[in-house]
Amino acid sequence: MESPPVLNAKEQRSVLFRLLAYAKPHMKMISIAFGFLLLATAGDVLGPILVKIFIDDYLREGIFPFQPLMLLGSAYIGIQILNVLVSYFQLLKFQEIALKIIQQMRIDVFTKVQQLGLKYFDKTPAGSLVSRVTNDTEAIKDMFVSVIATFIQSGILLFGIFVAMFFLNVKLALFTMLILPFIVLIMSLYRKLSSRFYQEMRERLSQLNAKLSESLQGMSIIQMFRQEERLKREFGEINDQHFEAGMRNIKADGLLLRPAVDLVYILALIIVLSFFGITSFDSTVEIGVLYAFINYLDRFFEPVNNMMMRLSLYQQAIVAASRVFKLLDEKELAPEQTETETDKITVGKIEFKDVSFSYDGKRDVLKNISFTVNSGETIAFVGHTGSGKSSIINLLMRFYEFERGEILIDDHSIKNYPVKELRDKMGLVLQDPFLFYGTIADNIRLHNQSLDEEDIRQAAEFVQADAFIRKLENGYGHKVTERGSTFSSGQRQLIAFARTIATNPKILVLDEATANIDTETEEAIQVALAKMRQGRTTIAIAHRLSTIQDADQIIVLHHGEIVERGTHQELISQQGLYQKMYLLQNGSVERLEDVVG
Numbered sequence: 001m002e003s004p005p006v007l008n009a010k011e012q013r014s015v016l017f018r019l020l021a022y023a024k025p026h027m028k029m030i031s032i033a034f035g036f037l038l039l040a041t042a043g044d045v046l047g048p049i050l051v052k053i054f055i056d057d058y059l060r061e062g063i064f065p066f067q068p069l070m071l072l073g074s075a076y077i078g079i080q081i082l083n084v085l086v087s088y089f090q091l092l093k094f095q096e097i098a099l100k101i102i103q104q105m106r107i108d109v110f111t112k113v114q115q116l117g118l119k120y121f122d123k124t125p126a127g128s129l130v131s132r133v134t135n136d137t138e139a140i141k142d143m144f145v146s147v148i149a150t151f152i153q154s155g156i157l158l159f160g161i162f163v164a165m166f167f168l169n170v171k172l173a174l175f176t177m178l179i180l181p182f183i184v185l186i187m188s189l190y191r192k193l194s195s196r197f198y199q200e201m202r203e204r205l206s207q208l209n210a211k212l213s214e215s216l217q218g219m220s221i222i223q224m225f226r227q228e229e230r231l232k233r234e235f236g237e238i239n240d241q242h243f244e245a246g247m248r249n250i251k252a253d254g255l256l257l258r259p260a261v262d263l264v265y266i267l268a269l270i271i272v273l274s275f276f277g278i279t280s281f282d283s284t285v286e287i288g289v290l291y292a293f294i295n296y297l298d299r300f301f302e303p304v305n306n307m308m309m310r311l312s313l314y315q316q317a318i319v320a321a322s323r324v325f326k327l328l329d330e331k332e333l334a335p336e337q338t339e340t341e342t343d344k345i346t347v348g349k350i351e352f353k354d355v356s357f358s359y360d361g362k363r364d365v366l367k368n369i370s371f372t373v374n375s376g377e378t379i380a381f382v383g384h385t386g387s388g389k390s391s392i393i394n395l396l397m398r399f400y401e402f403e404r405g406e407i408l409i410d411d412h413s414i415k416n417y418p419v420k421e422l423r424d425k426m427g428l429v430l431q432d433p434f435l436f437y438g439t440i441a442d443n444i445r446l447h448n449q450s451l452d453e454e455d456i457r458q459a460a461e462f463v464q465a466d467a468f469i470r471k472l473e474n475g476y477g478h479k480v481t482e483r484g485s486t487f488s489s490g491q492r493q494l495i496a497f498a499r500t501i502a503t504n505p506k507i508l509v510l511d512e513a514t515a516n517i518d519t520e521t522e523e524a525i526q527v528a529l530a531k532m533r534q535g536r537t538t539i540a541i542a543h544r545l546s547t548i549q550d551a552d553q554i555i556v557l558h559h560g561e562i563v564e565r566g567t568h569q570e571l572i573s574q575q576g577l578y579q580k581m582y583l584l585q586n587g588s589v590e591r592l593e594d595v596v597g
Contacts, residue, residue, distance in 0.1 A: 007199065007322055019140065020584035025307045028098055036090035037153050043083035044299060045160035050076045052168070052292040060287060084567050089133035090149070098144030100222045102137050105324065109133050112328050118399045119359070120332035126217075127210030132327050135205060137321035143317030147310045161296050168289050172275050176297075179268045183261070183304055187311065190256040194315040204242035211235050253312060260279050261308055263460050272297060335401040335415070343417050345425040347375045347410045348506035350396070352440030355405030357391060367560045369405070373553070378538040380548035382581065383557035389541045391560075393511055396539065398422060409507070427505030431512035433496030435484030440469055441476040443484075444498045451502055459502035463528035465494035490525060497528050508532055510540040544581055554578070 007015070023030060054072055058064060110133060165173035199510045215222060215231050222231055272293050350373040357366040366388045381389045394400050395407060398414065407414040414422070435443050444459060445451045451459075454475060460466040468491055472478040484492045493513065500508070513529070526547070532538075542548040549568040555572065556564035556578045564576050571578035 007318065008241060012318050013324070015318050015325060019143070019317070019321050023144075025095065025104075026097050026100060029093060031092055033093035033097065033149070036086045036093065037149065038156065039086045040090055041153060041156045041160055043079045043086070044157055046079055047076065048292045048295040048299070049164060049167075050079070051295070055287055055291055056289070082148070087335055090153075094149040095145055098141050101144050102141040106137050109324060109327060110136065112330070115144065115216075115333055116330060116395070117332050117334040117401070120330060122359075125210035126215030127208075127216065128206045129327070130213065131206040131209040132324055135209070136202065136324050139202075139313075139316045139320035140324065142313045143321075147314045147317065150303075150306050150310045151314075154558065155309045156299060157303045165293065165296055168292055172272065172287070172293065175275060176268060176269050176293075178271065179243060179264050182264045182267070186256055186260050186264070187308065189312055190252060190308065191315065193252045194249060194312060197245050197252065198312075198315045198319040200245040201242060202316075202323060204238055204245060206323070207238045208235070208242060211238060212309055221397060239418070241394050249312075253291050256308070258305065258308070261301065261305055265297070268297055268301075271295075327410075335398050335501055337398075337419055337422075339415050341475060343421070345409055345417065345421060345506050348425070349375050349408075349410050350379075350507065350537060350539070351408040351411070352392070352430060353406040353408070355395065355402060355407060357395060357400070357402045357404070357540065359391075359400070365560050366395075369556055369560075369562060371553070371562070371565070373537055373539065375537055376535055377535055378540060378548075378550075379553045379554040379555065380540045380542050380551040381555050381557060382542060382545060382548070382578065386559075387557035388560040389557055390511060393428075393509055393539065393541065397426065397428060397509065424503065425506040426509060427500035427507070428509045429496050429500050429513045431510065433484075433492045435487070435492055435495060437479050437482050438480055439474075439477050440472070440480060440495060443480055443495055444476075444502055446499060454499075455502060459498040460494075462531060463497035463503050464524035465491075465498045465528075467524075468494070493525060494528065497525075497532060501532055506536060508536045508538045510538065510542075512541050512543055545578075545585055556581075 030319050050072060054069070058069060058072075112132070113129060162173065162177070165176060211231070211234060215235070222228060272290075276290050276293075352369050352371050355366055355369045358364045365386075369388075369392065371379065376587070381392060383389055391400075395402050396414070409417065436446075441453070441456050444456045453476070457466065460469055460476075469475055469478070480487075484495070487495070499515075510529070513525075529547075539550055540551065545568075548554060551568070553565060554568060554571055555562055556576070558577060563579050564571055564574060566574070572582065
């Protein structure tokens with residue numbers, strides 16, 4: 001399995017600036033948080049100076065005046081107490097800002113997912129998308145919560161410490177600055193190494209989620225074909241790769257985050273002590289200044305260590321954000337409409353004119369498809385698997401964009417209708433209906449607030465679903481598990497029929513709607529279908545030819561082309577592909593002679 005590409009320095013900066021753009025709406029709150037941050041930093045810098053004054057001006061001289069010492073002590077204690085309070089409010093504000101930013105980012109990502117075309121979902125595992133919305137945005141939150149605040153606070157504190165050092169002793173402060181290149185080198189090396197490791201860890205985590213999602217959705221097939229060991233092995237391989245990337249990162253952390261910085265700290269300590277040791281031969285050493293420098297060194301390396309420790313979170317956030325922004329920048333959107341307010345679907349006439357289409361841009365799955373369905377008529381498409389039946393529906397429903405040919409509804413291009421108009425006037429029933437977690441009423445309404453309880457009940461009665469729903473506990477309030485797994489295939493289909501008929505569509509699209517029904521509800525389904533088709537333009541894909549014999553027109557597809565068309569009787573008499581399919585399903589020539597006769 002290939003390793004994911006590593007972000008270079010320019011790409012990382014671009015991701016960072018884009019992340020920071022999410023903070024713009026919160027500038028007022030950020031200013032308040034920075035105000036608290038400056039106060040806390042000032043307290044950290046002033047503390048050692050007050051101690052230095054006490055040591056050099058009072059303790060060393062053996063002078064202990066009550067009032068000045070009381071003021072000095074009160075100032076020191078006051079600064080420490082104020083520092084605790086200010087640090088609390090500063091942390092609180094940055095946490096609040098971070099949560100609001102991530103809240104908006106998750107909305108943006110989820111909204112983007114809703115706008116993507118089905119072509120994108122055809123090639124992207126669902127678990128990978130889940131990882132972008134959850135794991136990756138959570139990693140970004142850590143950056144806003146702690147990384148940015150820590151970097152700014154540490155930067156201000158380091159600047160304040162150097163100012164204080166120069167105030168105390170210019171020459172020693174200059175010597176101390178010799179350690180800065182070493183710290184910058186360590187940070188740069190760590191950032192370069194960890195970027196590669198975190199990129200791989202994120203990618204492997206995404207693959208783990210994808211594999212887990214696939215396994216959960218296909219559990220019945222996995223158990224049926226005894227694929228548990230294979231899935232366990234594949235999951236284990238990805239998990240091992242995630243572990244190995246994590247171990248490489250831990251090794252880098254263990255070497256560069258603390259030990260290397262501690263080594264530089266010891267070097268700085270040697271410089272300070274050597275300076276005071278050498279100067280002691282010629283002049284008196286000021287103990288207060290020595291204390292202040294040692295204290296400042298400790299305080300200097302505390303923010304350095306904080307920054308180094310946060311670098312790991314920073315790298316995780318940058319890698320995670322790059323994955324999120326890649327999704328937000330995805331161009332594979334649902335087909336756009338050139339909306340015209342005057343275009344309304346009133347009749348339901350459908351016309352395909354020389355439509356050709358390819359999913360991959362290389363092989364056409366539809367070739368010069370032309371047909372017309374007048375208002376109230378039913379047209380059925382039959383053909384072997386891969387003949388292009390579902391592709392016709394995908395184009396009609398605007399799930400995929402097409403460039404060759406025209407599709408008209410009521411003599412207007414389908415590209416000119418508002419999406420809402422298309423969705424309101426077209427009803428779709430699939431072979432495997434999708435039921436959402438909630439109640440039966442929720443699944444029929446689908447949050448269309450214009451439908452009241454009476455509308456829902458009437459829709460269910462219309463499609464013969466009311467009888468079995470009333471027998472359930474709580475009736476229309478009966479809880480539906482994920483995908484409606486506790487219902488039979490026929491019951492799920494009847495609920496899907498009710499959902500479709502509740503919107504009163506002008507055009508009805510049936511994609512193998514009777515393929516998986518059980519014998520118990522087959523009669524109810526056939527009655528429901530007959531009622532639903534009355535007065536509506538209907539396009540049906542059928543595998544069972546017995547269900548579409550009364551269609552006004554039947555089109556036979558083969559390798560993306562129309563090879564036959566006509567009514568059931570006309571196609572039987574042509575003795576072509578349709579006749580062969582009919583014979584295969586009915587199993588005897590005698591049956592065919594009965595039909596023709």
